[in-house]
Amino acid sequence: MAKHFKESNSCKPLKKILFIRLQAIGDSIITYPYIREFTDRNPSFEVHFLTRSSASDIPKFLKFFTRVWVLQGKRRPIHRLPYVSLLLPLLLWQRFDVVCDLQNNRESRLIRRLLFPKKYSAFDVYSPIPAGERVYNAINELGLNFSKPNFRPYVLNKPPIYEFDKDTLKVVINPAGFYSSRNWPYKYYVEWATAFLQHSKKKVQFVLIGIDRVEKFANSFSLQFPEHTVNLVNKTSLSEAFVLIQRIDFMLSEDSGLMHMAWVSGVKTLAIFGSTRSDWSGPLGPHSILLDSSDMECGNCMLPTCKFGDNRCLTRYTPQIVLEKTFQLLNT
Structure with a gap:
């Protein structure tokens, strides 16, 4: 208090x-x-x-x-x-x-x-x-002048390390959930990206940012979509990543720090949570959508690995479902 x-x-x-x-x-x-x-x-x-x-x-x-x-x-x-x-x-x-x-x-x-x-x-x-x-x-509770925040981009005393093509739809894909119970399947990302490219009315630039944990994913994804991918994994500091986030249009993300960078900056953010407690960590604001496990009996379990061995709380969100939510956000 x-x-x-x-x-x-x-x-x-x-x-x-x-x-x-x-x-x-x-x-x-x-x-x-x-x-x-x-x-x-x-x-x-x-x-x-x-x-x-x-x-x-x-x-x-x-x-x-x-x-x-x-x-x-x-x-x-x-x-x-x-x-x-x-x-x-x-x-x-x-x-x-x-x-x-x-x-x-x-x-x-x-x-x-x-x-x-x-x-x-x-x-x-x-x-x-x-x-x-x-x-x-x-x-x-301090009793000082205060109100709900306006989620909008941040101005940092730091230049961007990469200049995106202004005429493209810039999309960060962030498979950075810390545990396997928080990871959407790789093949789902590929199916989603393929369908997204087919249905998008603008040229799409997929952007990958992060550290060692997503390097294998980033290398494979870049080979799958070489003409549409900018791979910046292990090439940015935290602040450099935050500067780049201010310049993107959409993020598809698991639970991670990069996801929080996006929604606090007013970036349209679609988050997919597995074992994470969504009541604590979910993104806020009308510019975000959260697909989580809270409706399941085993949901929000916080276990590092799925006790059923199949990550059912995540795999039930098919690429088609995620694609529909993607365009729902982008069209608002």
């Missing part, structure tokens, strides 16, 4: 806010449209952001952050304690008036309490509602 203090006439106005998000890359990305909305409505504030080193490459290029603070160290919080102790004096020196804890774990709570802000709020960790809605609630 937010903590509010009544200010007297002699009190100095609030002027500095720190947002904390220390989780994975996708979870950090989800916070951007909400923090940007806060910044737009509170232009007098200095807006600072504290995140882990693994998620810091994008925010340091976003213009609405006054400063990005990076917490070094490995994944587990216990391993980052020495870095917390080194960073705290620097954060204390900033004298933050407001702290919005969008992580709300032991580590972030320790930081927030030791900063002694005049106001604070904390992320709801457990409610079965989308993460974006919980980010909105945490910021809204």
Whole structure:
């Protein structure tokens, strides 16, 4: 819950806010449209952001952050304690008036309490509602000027590494689900892409972005559609990928950080979720469609491999079904 203090006439106005998000890359990305909305409505504030080193490459290029603070160290919080102790004096020196804890774990709570802000709020960790809605609630509880975000492209202080053909329909295909229980079959992607090329009224440029996990897929897909594919796998940093996402028209994606980059940027996004908890991680906004497993008895299982061995929650979404949803989004 937010903590509010009544200010007297002699009190100095609030002027500095720190947002904390220390989780994975996708979870950090989800916070951007909400923090940007806060910044737009509170232009007098200095807006600072504290995140882990693994998620810091994008925010340091976003213009609405006054400063990005990076917490070094490995994944587990216990391993980052020495870095917390080194960073705290620097954060204390900033004298933050407001702290919005969008992580709300032991580590972030320790930081927030030791900063002694005049106001604070904390992320709801457990409610079965989308993460974006919980980010909105945490910021809204501060009682400052705030509203629902407008999902739109971002301006970054970074040029694109690739210039797309302006006359093409630019489509990112992102088979980057972390576990096999989150992977739509390769042959489905090929069937979908073949049908998409046949039915599209514009020339199509398929774009593949990512890391080692999708390299095999990207190489095979590029050979299948050589004239229509731009393969940028292992050729971009996080921020470079985010810059490119601002220039695409549509994304077909499994649950991954790249999918979150798209929908927060207002890109039309069709997400296919298998074992992922869709009530937490699904994309938001009328520019997105989610095909998930929540209607199944075994749905949202979060298992790394399907207990039936057939990924039935994903394979029931045929290429034809996905194609229909694709054009439903593109025609809106």
